Amino acid sequence: MAAPRSTNGTQPAPTEGAPRRAVVVGGNRIPFARAGGPYTRSSNQDMLTAALDGLVARFGLAGERVGEVAAGAVLKHSRDFNLTREAVLGSALSPETPAYDVQQACATGMEAVLGLSNKIRLGQIESGIAGGVDSTSDAPIAVSEPLRRILLDLSRARSTQQKLAAVARLRPGHLTPSAPTTGEPRTGLSMGEHQALTTAAFSLTREAQDEIALASHHNLAAAYDSGFFDDLITPYRGLTRDANLRADTTLEKLAKLKPVFGKHLDTPATMTAGNSTPLSDGASTVLLASEAWAAERGLPVLATIVDAEPGAVDFVHGRDGLLMAGAHAVPRLLARNGLTLQDFDFYEIHEAFAGTVLANLAAWESQEYCRERLGLDDALGSIDRSKLNVNGSSLAAGHPFAATGGRIVATLATLLARKGSGRGLISVCAAGGQGVVMILEAA
Amino acid sequence: MSDTYLNLVNNGFTKTLAKRLGLPRPAVLRRHRPGEPLLRGPVLVVHDAASDEAADAVAGQLLEWDVDVHRHADTSEQFSAVVVVLTEVTSPAALGAPLLEVGAMLRGLAPHGRVVTLSRPASGASTATLAAARQGVDGILRSLAKELRAGSTGNGIVLADGVGPTAPSVLGALRFLLSTRSAFVDGQLVQVTSEAGSVPQDWERPLDGTVAVVTGAARGIGAAIARTLARDGATLVVVDVPAAGDALAGVANEVHGSALQLDVTADDAAARILEHVRARHGRLDVVIHNAGILRDKLLVNMKPERWDSVLAVNVTAPLQITEALLDSDALGQAPRIICLASTSGIAGNRGQTNYAASKAGVIGMVQAWAPALTERGGTINAVAPGFIETDMTAKIPFATREVARRLNSLQQGGRPIDVAETIAFLASPQAGGINGETVRVCGQNMVGR
Structure with missing residues (x-):
């Protein structure tokens, strides 16, 4: 399985002292569910453990000590401070497998892959499992901020008088719990409203967005039917396919949905529940390794992790859209690797919203944007849309925030392995105006 | 359950x-626990007048296994087993002496006792008298097994002419039938057709160093097979349909094996199994075609999809996968292929024309492929379970289930482990002389042979 490295890349051949390769051996995820669906009673730890156990089973790692496991969740209970380690302890892996938690909003899974692949390249570990999990059904709920302060003061109070004083500040309104939202702390706008601003700025049409959504569902359904996910998914709690998938959806059905974001803007509202990702529950994992580790076990090598670049934009002052960090990070990654935007066989652009994908593509096609915002001499140009999210993406699969990175890396690595050659580009946007982009090559 | x-x-x-x-x-019934002694008490070895040498050889082997061997019935003693050596019996009249000796001590047979006969097939007899004597053993054994109580069983080993009483598979079968591994095997005559095979270095781990694939391994009998083969030392690749992937992953992790989600009826099923075992382990030693489905209907009401799916999973898939394995260079030095048949495939069952077609087909398949496996130093056999307590049989209506589970000499249903133990035996190196056979695990079910 361990084919020699493809030589069609423009990367310099590894020289002595240069880092070795980190490869994707495979992946496993549980089917993604919609919030309030079959995983309602499953915690982040339950789902991450299930995803890990499926991976362990696929690659025969029961009882093995893996170099390190890195994973995380965006919506996380404070008791889950050691979520990943706890999942490892509950899994079939050796309890001597160390783990750490990562959190970079929706780019958590990407950052976990990146961190572990770097450790592998440096020779610090031979194998690693990157992952992510999120439950919007089992979300943490905190007490209100005033109540929290009162309770803390109460715990510090020594005298009865101090205790009474603290309790006396309590008001009925304080009892309203504080649930997590997708709102940006610095703007107060939800992610959808932020994307609506970007969608309007790029004048993206409803039809174009619905077409992205339609392709996502049809591509994902076709991938399931072809058995593509037989080696990537392990069923969980009776779910064998992503619950959000609508194989039979049509443009007509999507066109009937009412807009949900951008309703207060001057431009027509175009974002619907159909072309936005739903709140989801799920977990994903990716097995990474050095070539030697994989070869020793006769495990497949699907793809090489070539390089990655994090990005962030100033959305607070409106210079860029919240979910445009990928557009900024990609040119830097391309330049470092001596590639153009057209040098790829697959593009995996996370469909937070159909508008996110279209806005990123439009930014790269725009000479003005590329010059003014990205500091380039010229536009990056357009991509062959038939290479975009060919087996579906988050609009169809759903988007349990931290689990999306692992889903995409495993999917792209499998696509490259099936093709036997070529290169793929991943871009995943995240809250806080962030994003992580990555290049994979067929092994 | x-x-x-x-x-x-x-x-x-x-x-x-x-x-x-x-x-x-x-x-x-008492089931095998790793590390327990082969037998808990002494064994009586009796024989007909002509079989004294063979009996000596068997007794000598039992002594090597640290068994307390007696050569004469002593009514004060409680025996854990009786071995009746009749391999050289010459006439029906000569059967009386050893069998009456057995009869005299039967009251002293301990609970969970074992009676094992060693004889030769009537088909190899040169005279009618000899054939009558040999076939007589068949009748004796099947009747005696029905007389035994308290979890005791009676089974026979039929040695082809030319196969000595200490051939690997005679010893392997003897040990298996004496042990608690054969708790639900009753009234059966196991044919040893050659001296092929070898005794294992460690009887507790005869499958050490082998790589085994089990289909339909997510639950029930398949999961029990995976656990039992792993206990006996095999490295497991467990296979089941993607929809059963979570249960399959649990089994894979439990046995420290790997899981392969695939539908055995898919065109590329054999190719994917081969790719998996080649990459991970370099070869494949044991294949258990366990995946099977039921779609019962009277033939008068049978729909094509019910008929076709049962045939596709139960017999066409094992045919196609086995053919691909035989054509490949992936099979190890002494390959073992074991298929799941059923007593329905032997005796028939109302409402199961499709199922019985597939399971009888399996029996025909292993007979036909036996010579091809001999050429490769291996074997192919089938195991036919009777009523086994599984999720599947738990769905049978109460009254029907109650009747079905009592209609055998042990008056109860077997457990998945009972089927698994017999499969593990057939997969072992000591079963190399058993080929093309169908061994029933049915507690001597009243139907069929």
Whole structure:
């Protein structure tokens, strides 16, 4: 399985002292569910453990000590401070497998892959499992901020008088719990409203967005039917396919949905529940390794992790859209690797919203944007849309925030392995105006 | 899955009541635990006048296994087993002496006792007298097994002419039939057709160093097979349909094996199995075609999809996968292929024309492929379970289930482990001389042979 490295890349051949390769051996995820669906009673730890156990089973790692496991969740209970380690302890892996938690909003899974692949390249570990999990059904709920302060003061109070004083500040309104939202702390706008601003700025049409959504569902359904996910998914709690998938959806059905974001803007509202990702529950994992580790076990090598670049934009002052960090990070990654935007066989652009994908593509096609915002001499140009999210993406699969990175890396690595050659580009946007982009090559 | 009647007549007040009323009391069978001795008490070895040398050889082997061997019935002794050596018997009249000796000590047979006969097939007899004597053993064994109580079983080993009493598979079968591994095998005659095979270095781990694939391994009998082969030392690749992937992953991790999600009826099933074992392990030694489905209907009401899916999973898939394995260079030095047949495939069952077609087909398949496996130093056999307590049989309506599970000499249903133990035996190096056979694990079910 361990084919020699493809030589069609423009990367310099590894020289002595240069880092070795980190490869994707495979992946496993549980089917993604919609919030309030079959995983309602499953915690982040339950789902991450299930995803890990499926991976362990696929690659025969029961009882093995893996170099390190890195994973995380965006919506996380404070008791889950050691979520990943706890999942490892509950899994079939050796309890001597160390783990750490990562959190970079929706780019958590990407950052976990990146961190572990770097450790592998440096020779610090031979194998690693990157992952992510999120439950919007089992979300943490905190007490209100005033109540929290009162309770803390109460715990510090020594005298009865101090205790009474603290309790006396309590008001009925304080009892309203504080649930997590997708709102940006610095703007107060939800992610959808932020994307609506970007969608309007790029004048993206409803039809174009619905077409992205339609392709996502049809591509994902076709991938399931072809058995593509037989080696990537392990069923969980009776779910064998992503619950959000609508194989039979049509443009007509999507066109009937009412807009949900951008309703207060001057431009027509175009974002619907159909072309936005739903709140989801799920977990994903990716097995990474050095070539030697994989070869020793006769495990497949699907793809090489070539390089990655994090990005962030100033959305607070409106210079860029919240979910445009990928557009900024990609040119830097391309330049470092001596590639153009057209040098790829697959593009995996996370469909937070159909508008996110279209806005990123439009930014790269725009000479003005590329010059003014990205500091380039010229536009990056357009991509062959038939290479975009060919087996579906988050609009169809759903988007349990931290689990999306692992889903995409495993999917792209499998696509490259099936093709036997070529290169793929991943871009995943995240809250806080962030994003992580990555290049994979067929092994 | 639980047998309420069996529990009631073996526990507390209801046990006393059942005894007083003279109700049938099926025994709680004793199953194998790793590390336990082969037998808990002495073994009596008896023989007909002509088989003394063979009996000596068998007794010598039992002594090597640290078994307390007696050559004469002693009514004060409680025996854990009787081995009746009749390999060289010359006439029906000569059967009387050894069998009456056995009869005289049967009251002293311990609960969970074993009677094992060693004989030769009538088909190899040169005279009618010899054939009559040899075939007589068949009748004796099958009747005696029906007389035994308290979890005791009676089984026979039929040695082809030219196969000595200490050939690897004779010893392997003897050890298996004496042990608690064969708890639900009763009234069966296992044919040893050659001296092929070898005794294992460690009888507790005969499959050490082998790579085994089990299909339909997510639950029930398949999961038990995976666990048992792993216990006996094999490295497991467990296969089941993607929809059963979570249960499959649990089994894979439990046995420290790997899981392969695939539908055995898919065109590329064999190719994917081969790719998996080649990459991970370099070869494949044991294949258990366990995946199977039921779609019962009277033939008069049978729909094509019910017929076709049963045939596709139960017999066409094993045919196609085995063919691909035989054509590949992936099979190890002494390959073992074992298929799941069924007593329905032997005796027939109302409402199961499709199922019986597939399971009888499996029996025909292993017979036909036996010579091809001999050429490769291996074997192909089938195991035919009778009524086994599984999720599948738990769905049978109460009355039907209650009748089905009592219609055998042990008056109870078997467990998945019972089928798994027999498969593990057939997969072992000591079963190399058993080829093309169908071994029943049915507690001597009243139907069929």
